Amino acid sequence: MGANAEVVKPDPAFRKQVEEKLGKKISSCFHCNKCSSGCPVTFAMDFLPNKVVRMVQMGMKDQVLRSSTIWLCASCQTCTTRCPNDVDIAALMDGLREMTVSEGVEVAEESVPLFHDAFLAEVEKRGRVFEVGMLARFKLKTRKEGGLFKDAELGWEMFKKGKLKLLPDKISKREEVREIFRKSGA
Amino acid sequence: MELSYFPGCSLHSTASEYDASTRAVCEALEIDLRELEDWNCCGSTSAHSMNAELAKLLPARNLEIAGRAGLDLMIPCAACYSRSKMAEMELAEAGEVAVETSANGQIRIDHILDVLAEAEVLDKIRGSVTRKLEGLKAVCYYGCLTVRPPKVTGARNPENPESMDRLVEVTGAEAIPWSYKTDCCGASLTLTRSDVVLKLIDRLLVMAQEAGAECVVVACSMCHANLDARQKEAAAQFGRNYGIPVLYISELLGLAMDVPESSQWWKRHLVDPTGLLSSKGFVQ
Numbered sequence: 001m002g003a004n005a006e007v008v009k010p011d012p013a014f015r016k017q018v019e020e021k022l023g024k025k026i027s028s029c030f031h032c033n034k035c036s037s038g039c040p041v042t043f044a045m046d047f048l049p050n051k052v053v054r055m056v057q058m059g060m061k062d063q064v065l066r067s068s069t070i071w072l073c074a075s076c077q078t079c080t081t082r083c084p085n086d087v088d089i090a091a092l093m094d095g096l097r098e099m100t101v102s103e104g105v106e107v108a109e110e111s112v113p114l115f116h117d118a119f120l121a122e123v124e125k126r127g128r129v130f131e132v133g134m135l136a137r138f139k140l141k142t143r144k145e146g147g148l149f150k151d152a153e154l155g156w157e158m159f160k161k162g163k164l165k166l167l168p169d170k171i172s173k174r175e176e177v178r179e180i181f182r183k184s185g186a
Numbered sequence: 187m188e189l190s191y192f193p194g195c196s197l198h199s200t201a202s203e204y205d206a207s208t209r210a211v212c213e214a215l216e217i218d219l220r221e222l223e224d225w226n227c228c229g230s231t232s233a234h235s236m237n238a239e240l241a242k243l244l245p246a247r248n249l250e251i252a253g254r255a256g257l258d259l260m261i262p263c264a265a266c267y268s269r270s271k272m273a274e275m276e277l278a279e280a281g282e283v284a285v286e287t288s289a290n291g292q293i294r295i296d297h298i299l300d301v302l303a304e305a306e307v308l309d310k311i312r313g314s315v316t317r318k319l320e321g322l323k324a325v326c327y328y329g330c331l332t333v334r335p336p337k338v339t340g341a342r343n344p345e346n347p348e349s350m351d352r353l354v355e356v357t358g359a360e361a362i363p364w365s366y367k368t369d370c371c372g373a374s375l376t377l378t379r380s381d382v383v384l385k386l387i388d389r390l391l392v393m394a395q396e397a398g399a400e401c402v403v404v405a406c407s408m409c410h411a412n413l414d415a416r417q418k419e420a421a422a423q424f425g426r427n428y429g430i431p432v433l434y435i436s437e438l439l440g441l442a443m444d445v446p447e448s449s450q451w452w453k454r455h456l457v458d459p460t461g462l463l464s465s466k467g468f469v470q
Contacts, residue, residue: 040386041372043385074330074375075235076370077331077334077335078370080335097236098235098237098238111379112235112378117236119230120240123226129230138377158200158415161454161455162454163199163454165199171225176226183239183243184243185237186239
């Protein structure tokens with residue numbers, strides 16, 4: 001730590017906002033690092049999981065919501081399972097992802113929320129995910145990053161093996177699923 | 187035994203062999219599976235990543251349907267299982283009854299491993315094995331959501347589960363102990379950050395090889411997709427030669443129980459197990 005280290009003035013407002021949203025506490029984290037040690041994706045993250053918890057504790061809202069970490073989290077639940085203080089880090093990551101939308105923040109890993117949007121659009125439309133439809137939506141959404149033809153060869157291999165159905169499944173009571181989307185404000 | 191059955195979206199498409207093998211094995215074991223009527227997508231990773239309310243309400247609709255059907259529910263896909271259990275827990279915590287049956291009892295929500303590894307069913311499987319898979323060396327890969335978080339799954343040993351190992355042993359194959367049973371495959375990052383998935387599956391496959399495994403057995407459609415469909419790419423990227431077929435537990439059991447249509451299932455795999463299985467004399 002040198003003279004140029006950033007000094008952070010702790011602000012509990014963000015932590016309180018997050019804890020209220022989750023209905024769970026994160027303040028008991030004392031940084032044993034068990035979560036970060038077990039996380040399989042840290043090699044690709046900008047902040048370690050426990051650092052994200054620390055940043056939330058300190059009120060560093062902007063940095064947290066703009067991080068790659070929250071999008072690279074694979075929801076493997078290793079962190080939540082091993083935390084000795086019952087901090088639900090996996091749920092925290094979910095909550096922070098959701099907040100990027102409600103706070104209108106520019107996200108670090110664009111393709112991840114775009115994928116989720118494509119997936120959920122399929123669910124809303126037919127009640128089940130039509131994988132080819134979902135892929136088409138996702139590829140179109142990510143075409144700017146050169147995503148359009150990525151995995152085309154793999155897609156073709158899978159198609160040849162009969163893994164990609166050409167006709168969508170749809171449920172009868174689609175309106176019930178659409179109502180669920182309306183109710184959740186999705 | 188009668189059970190309600192929730193296949194989930196992937197079992198109706200990319201993981202259709204998991205659906206076919208599960209149905210065939212259950213039929214052979216006289217487990218009557220009744221697919222839930224008009225079930226919807228559980229929301230998988232995308233719903234819980236973007237909207238907690240949506241993530242609860244989507245599986246809740248299925249739990250209501252299951253409640254009306256009145257039978258215990260079996261789910262082969264680990265993600266669908268996880269989302270359904272989480273919804274059940276959340277609804278219970280909020281004081282809402284997750285699943286109301288006509289008798290107002292509670293129905294069980296089980297992953298396929300829970301159903302098959304149960305003592306009575308395991309015994310029945312043992313009695314139904316007509317083709318012993320002796321000489322086959324396998325590692326069991328449980329992935330994440332079949333065991334974690336233990337508060338949700340009830341897993342007795344989330345760091346070293348054994349249900350699948352027991353099932354594999356009943357077939358006569360060897361379930362080799364290894365340290366990567368529950369290490370994440372990267373799941374849905376496969377389409378958004380496939381570089382992450384490739385690194386994770388490389389580690390898994392190299393460690394499987396190091397343990398002496400000839401195949402990996404799985405109980406999740408996402409794990410299968412990553413380990414099977416991306417195996418060639420990972421081999422190319424990391425300069426490896428894995429050649430490790432990935433079998434669903436239901437496919438392995440079907441093979442051992444001599445279910446006639448079993449060879450149709452792994453025709454859909456990108457890493458063809460036929461070579462391995464015929465070298466052991468299990469198939470022509």
